Amino acid sequence: MESNPNSSQSNTSVRIAGTGSYLPEKILTNADLEKMVETSDDWITSRTGIRNRRIAREDEFTSHIAAEAAKNALEQAGIAAADVELIIVATITPDTITPATACYVQQHLGCPRAVAFDVSAACSGFLYALEIARHSVGAGAFKNALIIGAEKLSAYINWTDRNTCVLFGDGAGAAVLLPAEEGSGKILSSHLGTDGAQTELLNIPGGGSACPITVENADQQLATLAMQGREVFKHAVNAMKRASLHAIESAGLQIEDIKLVIPHQANLRIIDAIVDRLGVPKEDVFINLDKYGNTSAAAVAIALDEANREGRISKGDKILLVAFGAGLTWASAVIEW
């Protein structure tokens, strides 16, 4: 199921007024992983492009990581925590199954007025949150929105499975949405899609109502990420190419109009395959997966903040965000900065 590109126009245009990110201090290198599983720096680098990832402290939960990223975004937007009206956290690694991680974030930040809830759309989650928030702010239901992609994936990794443990890391990225103003940038278009026929390709099989963790299955690591990597790879390339073209067309633009592509940071080979198919020059693509690995819902958000703060985006630039993840889910957005 895919969203109708023509239905993605909000009542009032909405802009991104600030971005932020936070990465835990501890760095896990490919050399560290060589000591943990049968792998090599050469295999990981050549197959994925990943060199390092960040790992949160034991006492640092997804909500803490999310709140740190959010503080930076609020500061850049010039919005006080007390004035935030909507908080959406995109995550597949919540502090607890209930309440939502967004509720903890509301407390950490001190946003008593904010309605707070989570979105679960894996690596596409930040762009799903963007879509919900922009329509909520655009319709006038909320004056502003704080959206956060945050993950503590290290808590859901089987550290003896080389197929997955080399790929993921922890981190958070955030953005503040406000109504667009005369002469300001705005979100031009977006596109979302889901294919629930492919749930088995990428999931955390245990820990939910379908398979609770019990004394009998406790040693099977069922509450960790399981993935059919090769199949996911193919779907990722096709879905992200399609989603990119939908959002660009819906914005009334051509691919040549896009100044910077910020793709989901899962695998350099996936990104290369997409940009080759789209015909985008490599220098117009933002990459940071070498530093952080795949941080799922946080990845696009962290990359957006880094691109913003490193001066890779200027006022008036059109940028493309595109993501893909478990579900399967995919999402894209074109933003005029």
Ligand code: ACO
């Ligand atoms: N070190 C060394 N060898 C390894 C490792 C490792 N870490 N992992 C797998 N291998 C081996 C496999 O066992 C296999 O060996 P075999 O040929 O003897 O059976 C060989 O390497 C090739 O394995 P493949 O899985 O075919 O390798 P591939 O080139 O497909 O790369 C990867 C695997 C990196 C996982 C890739 O398929 C990928 O990136 N897939 C998509 C990931 C993604 O985009 N996920 C989406 C978002 S995640 C989310 O939503 C939470």
